[in-house]
Amino acid sequence: MTLTLQMLGTGSAFAKTYFNNNALLHQGDFTLMIDCGITAPLALHQLGYAWEDIDAVLITHLHADHVGGLEEFAFQMKYRYHRKPVLYIAEPLATPLWEHTLSGGLSQDEIRVLDDAFEVRKITEGTIVTLTENLDVELIQTPHIEGKLSYSLYINGGIFYSADLRFQPDLLHKLVNERSCHTILHEVQLTGEGFVHTTLNELLTLPVALQQQISLMHYGDEKEDFVGKTGPMQFLQQHQLYEL
Ligand SMILES: O=c1ccn([C@@H]2O[C@H](COP(=O)(O)O)[C@@H](O)[C@H]2O)c(=O)[nH]1
Ligand SMILES: [Zn+2]
Numbered sequence: 001m002t003l004t005l006q007m008l009g010t011g012s013a014f015a016k017t018y019f020n021n022n023a024l025l026h027q028g029d030f031t032l033m034i035d036c037g038i039t040a041p042l043a044l045h046q047l048g049y050a051w052e053d054i055d056a057v058l059i060t061h062l063h064a065d066h067v068g069g070l071e072e073f074a075f076q077m078k079y080r081y082h083r084k085p086v087l088y089i090a091e092p093l094a095t096p097l098w099e100h101t102l103s104g105g106l107s108q109d110e111i112r113v114l115d116d117a118f119e120v121r122k123i124t125e126g127t128i129v130t131l132t133e134n135l136d137v138e139l140i141q142t143p144h145i146e147g148k149l150s151y152s153l154y155i156n157g158g159i160f161y162s163a164d165l166r167f168q169p170d171l172l173h174k175l176v177n178e179r180s181c182h183t184i185l186h187e188v189q190l191t192g193e194g195f196v197h198t199t200l201n202e203l204l205t206l207p208v209a210l211q212q213q214i215s216l217m218h219y220g221d222e223k224e225d226f227v228g229k230t231g232p233m234q235f236l237q238q239h240q241l242y243e244l
């Protein structure tokens, strides 16, 4: 069975012409949403999806372009579909997600804790978790913001989904050379210093053979100015279907 990727959005946190960098992974009739940012509800609607079509959501970290749509997801599932969405999350992020992000909006009726709103499935970093037949995920903790936990994903033992991270060339080399990585879906900051993100200039320092495996996402509104300036790396297009 083919694993298919559809980006709900490919934009950075401040992009206005692209939706937030959230993804759908389709494996058979199972659909996983990777991150659920502020713009995820509108992106899903425009693509013709209903919330009940999402079998599970997996969260990489707690910035609003990655978790800002979770309140609507939980409320719609509760009041319209009468069930809790499945939420995969790194164990150390579960309490902060509730206490720092969701409790203000979701605390009502009988919702008092995260498990009242979601069917929470906590994941331990470095452990391979099977989400459905032919779809497994491992969380890799990666540096993004000082003092905030953030995770990249290693999917089906060959696909690296960076989420948001500072440049990690050693990790990329290790995944390709030692762990059979064949596809890298990587965030990119096109302009400015990469204080919390990975810049295009940093990615362009990688060996060409490694760049050939990289597709770019989480980019700014200036993306069109950079077409043809990314070496062999291609920009992922939001809403397009890709076989991985
Ligand atoms: O163009 C940008 C947009 C954002 N940032 C910094 O990143 C984080 C929030 O955005 P995420 O995409 O969720 O990481 C925040 O620290 C912003 O200041 C940036 O540096 N450049
Ligand atoms: Zn982001």
Ligand SMILES: [Zn+2]
Residues within 6 Å of the ligand: 061, 063, 144, 164
């Ligand atoms: Zn972030």
